[in-house]
Amino acid sequence: xxxxxxxxxxxxxxxxxxxxxxxxxxxxxxxxxxxxxxxxxxxxxxxxxxxxxxxxxxxxxxxxxxxxxxxxxxxxxxxxxxxxxxxxxxxxxxxxxxxxxxxxxxxxxxxxxxxxxxxxxxxxxxxxxxxxxxxxxxxxxxxxxxxxxxxxxxxxxxxxxxxxxxxxxxxxxxxxxxxxxxxxxxxxxxxxxxxxxxxxxxxxxxxxxxxxxxxxxxxxxxxxxxxxxxxxxxxxxxxxxxxxxxxxxxxxxxxxxxxxxxxxxxxxxxxxxxxxxxxxxxxxxxxxxxxxxxxxxxxxxxxxxxxxxxxxxxxxxxxxxxxxxxxxxxxxxxxxxxxxxxxxxxxxxxxxxxxxxxxxxxxxxxxxxxxxxxxxxxxxxxxxxxxxxxxxxxxxxxxxxxxxxxxxxxxxxxxxxxxxxxxxxxxxxxxxxxxxxxxxxxxxxxxxxxxxxxxxxxxxxxxxxxxxxxxxxxxxxxxxxxxxxxxxxxxxxxxxxxxxxxxxxxxxxxxxxxxxxxxxxxxxxxxxxxxxxxxxxxxxxxxxxxxxxxxxxxxxxxxxxxxxxxxxxxxxxxxxxxxxxxxxxxx
Numbered sequence: 001x002x003x004x005x006x007x008x009x010x011x012x013x014x015x016x017x018x019x020x021x022x023x024x025x026x027x028x029x030x031x032x033x034x035x036x037x038x039x040x041x042x043x044x045x046x047x048x049x050x051x052x053x054x055x056x057x058x059x060x061x062x063x064x065x066x067x068x069x070x071x072x073x074x075x076x077x078x079x080x081x082x083x084x085x086x087x088x089x090x091x092x093x094x095x096x097x098x099x100x101x102x103x104x105x106x107x108x109x110x111x112x113x114x115x116x117x118x119x120x121x122x123x124x125x126x127x128x129x130x131x132x133x134x135x136x137x138x139x140x141x142x143x144x145x146x147x148x149x150x151x152x153x154x155x156x157x158x159x160x161x162x163x164x165x166x167x168x169x170x171x172x173x174x175x176x177x178x179x180x181x182x183x184x185x186x187x188x189x190x191x192x193x194x195x196x197x198x199x200x201x202x203x204x205x206x207x208x209x210x211x212x213x214x215x216x217x218x219x220x221x222x223x224x225x226x227x228x229x230x231x232x233x234x235x236x237x238x239x240x241x242x243x244x245x246x247x248x249x250x251x252x253x254x255x256x257x258x259x260x261x262x263x264x265x266x267x268x269x270x271x272x273x274x275x276x277x278x279x280x281x282x283x284x285x286x287x288x289x290x291x292x293x294x295x296x297x298x299x300x301x302x303x304x305x306x307x308x309x310x311x312x313x314x315x316x317x318x319x320x321x322x323x324x325x326x327x328x329x330x331x332x333x334x335x336x337x338x339x340x341x342x343x344x345x346x347x348x349x350x351x352x353x354x355x356x357x358x359x360x361x362x363x364x365x366x367x368x369x370x371x372x373x374x375x376x377x378x379x380x381x382x383x384x385x386x387x388x389x390x391x392x393x394x395x396x397x398x399x400x401x402x403x404x405x406x407x408x409x410x411x412x413x414x415x416x417x418x419x420x421x422x423x424x425x426x427x428x429x430x431x432x433x434x435x436x437x438x439x440x441x442x443x444x445x446x447x448x449x450x451x452x453x454x455x456x457x458x459x460x461x462x463x464x465x466x467x468x469x470x471x472x473x474x475x476x477x478x479x480x481x482x483x484x485x486x487x488x489x490x491x492x493x494x495x496x497x498x499x500x501x502x503x504x505x506x507x508x509x510x511x512x513x514x515x516x517x518x519x520x521x522x523x524x525x526x527x528x529x530x531x532x533x534x535x536x537x538x539x540x541x542x543x544x545x546x547x548x549x550x551x552x553x554x555x556x557x558x559x560x561x562x563x564x565x566x567x568x569x570x571x572x573x574x575x576x577x578x579x580x581x582x583x584x585x586x587x
Contacts, residue, residue: 001088001375001377002030002087002088003316004017004085004086005084007073008080008082008083011053014050014084015053018053018054022057025058030090031094033062034064034086034096034187035061035062035064035065035085036064037063037065037083038068038071039066039067039082040071040079040080040163041082041163042067042162042170047065048179051065051175061175062096062174064098064131064173064174064175065131065172065174066172067162067171068350068351069163069165069323069353070331071350072349074342074348075347076338076342077338089194090377091377093192093194094191094194094377095188096187096189097188099188100172100174100176101115101177101184102180104182109145111145112141112142112144115186119188120149120150124190126153126189127155127196127373128154128157128188129156130157130186131158131172131184132172132184133160133171133184135169135170135268135353138219138279138281139279140280140365142184143280143365144363149363154198156198156318157320157356158320158321158349158371159354159356165250165327166247169181194375195375195376196373196375197374197375200371201298201370202298202369203301203302204255204291204294205255205291205294208289211289212224212285212287213285213286213287213288214226216283216286220271221276221282224288229274229275229276230275231274232290233252245270246266246268249266249267250323251327252266252292253290253367255290259364260360261364263364264369266367279353279365299336302340302370305340306341306344309344309345309374311380312380313376313381315375315377316347317373318372318374319341319372320349321338321349321352321370322353322366322368325351341372345374357369428440432480433487434484434491435487435503435504436502436503436505438505438506440504441503441504444514445459446560448514449554449560452554456519457514458514458552459513459514459551459564460513460514460527460530460567461510461512461570463509463510463511463547463549463571463575464486465575467482467545470541478540481539481541482542482545483505486509486511486534487505489530490503490513490530491503494533496533498516500515502514512564513530520551520584524551527549527551531547534547546579546580548571549581550570550574550582551567551584551585552570552585553586571583
């Protein structure tokens, strides 16, 4: 496999580059020739002219392409109107085929089914590259449909854009279908000697508290935390709903877990009612966070990925990188995160309106993400061992400010998360004993009864005998120490309760336990073990204390309150019966 990259400057330079390719072609053996043409101008006349010149000079060549928000040329960002790469597949076993379909919101399922069927008929297919128009559509139906493809096939690619990031007019094209303003091009790749590795990186980090998607319909995100979704961007980032909304929000996508991976999704537009239009569906109930870019995290991720590809010894690398990454870095710095791949193999690609990658079974649409596809034919060639060098530590201008702000955000976010964790713990835990407080143990009892996995659940209620006398004689500080000591027998260190049992302070000197048990006798035995453990405590002041316990089984279809009332009655009977005993009450 060999790749030749060049820039279209004018007709003469194009003819010269095509002559150079023809000369290489005439002197080498190859099986297939595939051109990628990326243009920042959605200019059909220019596209048709360039494709016509390729077809005329090299009639056997295949070509695909799309409009883009800038190209990646020899591993670096380049703001050229048109970039072209020609990939020669040299092994006779390698097979390449191009398919093109019109695409709109209504026919996505049909397109997906057609491609799945086409791949099923072509057992040789190992990977599918996808170039597609996106603007104005949710791509969920297409992604879900293509997820039905046999699972050994990798799918990767990007969405078309143009030099106007807010523009709606984009295109794809190929030698089989020509120019299309609403279409998708698939490149089918395979063969026993073709090796393909695909992956993705982000480098963006979640920021702030979780946002609960409380209302969504298809690709329209209506509410976050029961408020119009737009309010999140305005409140925290002061992003206004104007012509730059897409550009500004692209650098601050939503970060959430989907199909077993962390994924980012950016809004495209904001409706007058404050709802956000996404390029893919978001479901109600999802927990999401706003994400931000950290320059060093991004660079570390790209360098790690480039280093990971070294053992593959790829012969070419394709990058599909979000337009938001270009705007994040700025044109002067954008190449910092892609040049590492050029040190591994010739690297080309483009800046997209959305990135696609199949992970496991599912084809996912990403935003603000970099998708990498590395290829090689045959066995790894003997090459000089390469290393991926670290970029210069300095940043300039805007990225320098971003780097400092990212450091500040990281530190403050970690502090806030630690504080929030402490506050959350305080809201659940009784401050004196360290057991769950009454509110939390009540919640857990209700939850376990409602969703119980065990058939036999029991409540055990414990009360310390004559505790008022301890406080009156030895003081409240000693009383607190007795409560702490008695509660300790209900903690994991004592190994009395089973792992799936929960204990909490019910109030004063009363404690409540919910636990599974094999039968009534086992539950009573457990309660008696607790009683003996309390009686065996060596306490400063009173020396020893005793406890009375009530036990009851939670009946089928019984409420938590009904069971709690019955165990309270059992405890009363234990105290009335002489204390320091266990009483079981069945009904």
